[in-house]
Amino acid sequence: MKVAKFGGSSLASGEQLKKVFEIVVSDPERKVVVVSAPGKRNSDDIKVTDLLIEAAEQQLRGDDGALLIEDVISRYASIAEELNLSGTVIEEIREDLHTLLHADKSKPKRYVDALKASGEDNNAKLVSAYFQSRGVEAQYMDPRKAGLIVTDVDGYTQVLPESYERLYALREEPGIVIFPGFFGYTLEGDVLTFSRSGSDITGSILANGVKADLYENFTDVDAVYAVNPNVVPNPKGIRELTYREMRELSYAGFSVFHDEALIPAFRAGIPVHIQNTNNPTAQGTRIVSTRDNTNGPVIGIASDKGFCSIYINKYLMNREVGFGRKLLHILEDYGVSYEHAPSGIDDVTIILRQDQMGEEVEVKIVSRIKQELQADQVIVEHNLALIMVVGEGMRHNVGTTARASKALADAKVNIEMINQGSSEVSMMFGVKGHSEETAIQALYHEFF
Ligand code: ASP
Numbered sequence: 001m002k003v004a005k006f007g008g009s010s011l012a013s014g015e016q017l018k019k020v021f022e023i024v025v026s027d028p029e030r031k032v033v034v035v036s037a038p039g040k041r042n043s044d045d046i047k048v049t050d051l052l053i054e055a056a057e058q059q060l061r062g063d064d065g066a067l068l069i070e071d072v073i074s075r076y077a078s079i080a081e082e083l084n085l086s087g088t089v090i091e092e093i094r095e096d097l098h099t100l101l102h103a104d105k106s107k108p109k110r111y112v113d114a115l116k117a118s119g120e121d122n123n124a125k126l127v128s129a130y131f132q133s134r135g136v137e138a139q140y141m142d143p144r145k146a147g148l149i150v151t152d153v154d155g156y157t158q159v160l161p162e163s164y165e166r167l168y169a170l171r172e173e174p175g176i177v178i179f180p181g182f183f184g185y186t187l188e189g190d191v192l193t194f195s196r197s198g199s200d201i202t203g204s205i206l207a208n209g210v211k212a213d214l215y216e217n218f219t220d221v222d223a224v225y226a227v228n229p230n231v232v233p234n235p236k237g238i239r240e241l242t243y244r245e246m247r248e249l250s251y252a253g254f255s256v257f258h259d260e261a262l263i264p265a266f267r268a269g270i271p272v273h274i275q276n277t278n279n280p281t282a283q284g285t286r287i288v289s290t291r292d293n294t295n296g297p298v299i300g301i302a303s304d305k306g307f308c309s310i311y312i313n314k315y316l317m318n319r320e321v322g323f324g325r326k327l328l329h330i331l332e333d334y335g336v337s338y339e340h341a342p343s344g345i346d347d348v349t350i351i352l353r354q355d356q357m358g359e360e361v362e363v364k365i366v367s368r369i370k371q372e373l374q375a376d377q378v379i380v381e382h383n384l385a386l387i388m389v390v391g392e393g394m395r396h397n398v399g400t401t402a403r404a405s406k407a408l409a410d411a412k413v414n415i416e417m418i419n420q421g422s423s424e425v426s427m428m429f430g431v432k433g434h435s436e437e438t439a440i441q442a443l444y445h446e447f448f
Contacts (some may be wrong), residue, residue: 001171003032004216005181005203008039008047010277011123014082017130019277023218024176025136032170032210033138034181034203035127037119038075048075048119049182049196056115059101060108069097072119076126089129093122107190109155113183114191120180120199128178137175143184146170148205150184150192157192159184159205159264167209179206200261204272208264215265215272217257222282224249224256224274226300227444231437236448240286241299245390246272248426252302252388262287297397298447303387303440305433307339308354309417312369313347313377323373324348330368334361339386340428342419349417351430354382384416385436387429389443395424403446404429411442 006020024030037048051072055065077090100118105111124140131138147166150157163184170177181199183191194201200217207215223237224246241249243266250259257274265272265287275284317323331338331350340351357365362380369378394400401420404427408415417430431439 001031001210001212002027002029002214002216003034003203003207003210003212004030004218005034005199006036006277007197007199007217007219008036008049009220010039010218011035011037011127012039012041012045014079016277017079017083017127019280020127020218021131021134021136023277023280024131025134029213030176030216032177032179032206032212033127034179034199034206035120035124036181036199037123038079048072048123049116051075052115052119053112055101056112060105060111065101069101072097076122079126080129083130083133085126085129085133089126092125096122110190110192113193116193117180117183117191120182124178124180131176131178138178139173139175141170141173141177141179143180143202144189146179148184148202149187150194151186152192157184157194157198159201160187163205164209164264167206168211170206171210195258195260197255197258198260200258201264204261204264207270207272208268211268212270215270217272217274218277218280219256219274220276220278221256221274222276222279222284224254224285224300226448227440228253228303231440232444235444237283238285238299239283240288240291242289242291242392242425243287244425245299245392246287248388248390248423249300249302251304252386253304254300254302257287291392296391296447297393297400298389298391299393300390301387301440301443301447302390303385303436305383305385305436306354307351307384307386307430308357308380308382309384309430310350310352310365310369311347311377311379311381312350312373312375314373314375315346317346317348326373327369330365330372334365336361336365340419342417351384351386351417381416383433384430385433385439387431387436387439387443388426389429389447390426392425394427401427404443407442407446408439411438413439413442 039047051068055068058065073094076093080090100115128138128140149160149163181202183193225235227235243262272287276282336356338350338352342349366378369375413435419428
């Protein structure tokens with residue numbers, strides 16, 4: 001049994017839905033189909049999810065979001081028209097959207113989430129109506145009925161473990177199950193969405209729940225590429241990579257597959273196959289537990305901007321019991337999480353995402369570190385890019401760090417920091433934001 005998830009660009013028009021239909025019915029093992037909301041039809045287009053968020057925000061501001069809701073309805077209507085579907089499904093969608101738009105706003109986040117989730121929910125209804133119109137046994141599945149129960153911890157939606165057992169029953173449903181991605185229900189019955197692009201997460205949860213043999217993730221590229229194609233033209237596609245490698249790459253900007261989506265599939269040992277709806281015969285990329293390391297040390301190079309570092313130096317820091325705890329406690333007081341913490345004998349650098357720390361908070365954090373920890377030096381650096389060089393083979397290949405550093409040196413990129421301490425599969429370089437592209441190109445040419 002397979003779970004197949006289709007992203008927004010695969011469902012943006014009637015023509016795309018026809019491709020989805022052909023893919024699903026070409027393999028009888030494709031039992032559960034997870035759908036996103038209609039995405040962009042071209043690069044200037046707007047995703048239905050973005051229209052819904054804007055409509056919800058307008059209503060909350062006291063403006064009228066109804067015009068945007070009309071735009072959303074016309075997106076579904078044009079798909080339905082292209083597919084010669086009857087008007088009833090669009091009437092149902094219209095009614096649902098108007099009810100949600102005028103729903104209770106006393107919990108604004110819940111209100112926004114309910115409208116946001118309707119993008120996928122209504123699309124699942126539309127897709128199942130289309131499959132039925134083609135004479136295939138298919139049904140829309142309500143995540144509440146199926147038992148996809150979630151909770152929010154610090155504003156972050158997570159699946160409750162009991163969901164998995166309940167979802168197992170989907171195996172017994174007749175025909176193809178069309179399941180909306182991106183959200184679940186709390187025990188109280190409220191809708192909660194995952195973070196953006198979260199339909200990948202739903203697909204992975206369902207794959208785990210029904211104990212699928214394969215989780216297929218259909219998107220609009222032929223493969224996960226070894227490096228961002230906007231930085232290096234025509235990069236090598238990756239055929240196979242491990243969960244750990246994918247985790248490291250998607251952490252640093254590989255957006256083909258949501259980083260939170262790996263966990264449920266990984267826990268159940270279900271391979272993930274990333275494929276192209278527009279070119280389903282392309283090999284795609286498989287994410288698996290283990291692979292042969294025959295392709296050299298590095299499988300991919302990823303990078304992400306928007307980091308800053310706090311460098312702290314104090315003589316004899318290594319002997320001071322509790323220094324690290326006190327330091328991290330200060331960050332915790334401001335709700336700031338850190339990404340990495342490379343350290344030396346008398347110094348430590350805390351690397352964090354810059355958008356968490358406004359100017360005011362930064363001043364407070366720095367002055368508390370100086371006063372409470374009696375640090376000799378505290379220096380904050382902004383606009384750093386982190387570059388992750390990833391590959392299971394790295395640990396066993398002599399000289400990978402040397403090759404990477406030499407490539408950066410030859411390209412005249414100054415390395416602000418290196419972190420290769422704990423991760424078995426990656427090496428991290430911090431460079432100034434403006435050197436990011438040069439660094440990536442230099443590393444790609446070295447390793448590929
Ligand atoms: N439609 C949602 C988003 O754009 C979720 C998804 O497509 O996976 O973020």
